[in-house]
Amino acid sequence: MQYVSTRGSAPALDFEGVTLAGLASDGGLYLPAEWPRFSADEIRGLRGLAYPDLAARIMAPFVAGSLTEDELLCLCHAVYGDFGHAAVTPLVQLDAQHWLLELFHGPTLAFKDVALQLLGRLFETFLERRGEKLTIVGATSGDTGSAAIQAVAGLERVEIFMLHPKGRVSDVQRRQMTTVRAPNVHNLAIDGSFDDAQAHVKRMFTDAEVTNVLNLGAVNSINWARLMAQVVYYFASALGLGAPDRTVAYSVPTGNFGDVFAGYVAAKMGLPIERLIVATNINDILYRALSSGDYSAGGVTPTITPSMDIQVSSNFERLLFDAGERDGAAMAEQMRAFEASKAMQLTNAQAQGAAALFASARADQVETARALQWAWRKTGQVIDPHTGVGLHCALSVAAAGTVAPGIPLVTLATAHPAKFPDAVERAIGVRPALPSRVGDLFGREESFVELAGDYAATRDYVLGHAGNA
Ligand SMILES: Cc1ncc(COP(=O)(O)O)c(C=O)c1O
């Protein structure tokens, strides 16, 4: 399988190449040159497989040429054998139409573990093979950071610098990052928003001062391998609900557009997905883009769903490229203009391509709290606020008839409620406890460095400390 950049001028790479490269050298994001496709019969043949076996079958076409089927299967068993639930990503029924897909049974209690546990092992495999080392720079609004650090802490060939916006992640999220003591882990709290942190990270990949001395890698969803691993749970859940003989719709709490783009990939591969609901909080650039074509970033307002406090959604570029005409030069121009003005209008082809599968809804903080109350009172489920945004949007699109009553509507439960205990307790009066597998998070000492919000501060810190672990 070959991968091409959304901006058209970076070299095409194989799976090993894109996994280690992260961002393309032209600033674009890698996508498969073409989508592998499963027929309805082939999808039917996947029914009943255990999650690790299913994962290996779904991901096989994407890794072809870089991993053998046996190597991939071995990795999948090693990664998914260790989750806190035998089904890895279990479905929970809420009522006749609504379901939750629980994605938080990994070690750091959010959906990020599903992909990052695999990515850590892919790094080890490929770096060992090449005899190379990798300096990872990442940005997090809370969950990617903890999952990535957990996945790579202690690895000999990897060093990680993780940027989070100071004071804008939950205490549990911050402690999951800053209490990990490993010589290859650096936590940086920057003045600014997640968008600022993500912009610094992307800029480093195209800054020759950095790339001339460091072999940079990415753990954010700019790394294709992240999205590839997330495609699997769309297949697992849809198969469980009757696919391919029944269509399924999904409501996906969205920030960087990675998780919902994985659903788009599943649909491209032949999974019958009725609709993908892009569920946003009040930082609603994606809601505006998908409902009116206006993709313009305002300031970021902090909310009770901090992981989705994002206004520049990295992976939206992948959709614009693929749903438009896969024209790298035009995409590069469109993104250059957006980076300068922070505003863009979708082309007709992009808007129509997106409208075929996506719908969008938004939830403010009151609506989010009401969704938590609905889940608790009607079904006894304690859900996290990000899942609450997804559930509010699922309930509202179902009420509006956008998804017909006979079609199962699955809300992705992207984090464990105990990651956001204050917001959950305020909404339903119940304080969720951390599962014991997280250990004594509040008894451990924290360590992180505080940096100013400008790019130079981050770049200089990374250049000054890389390799000094
Ligand atoms: C708990 C949670 N829900 C939802 C999201 C949004 O996912 P995505 O950035 O893939 O759109 C995130 C952050 O990525 C998250 O951490």
Ligand SMILES: N[C@@H](CCOP(=O)(O)O)C(=O)O
């Ligand atoms: N919500 C995310 C933001 C980064 O998203 P990613 O999927 O691109 O890594 C987080 O928790 O850090």
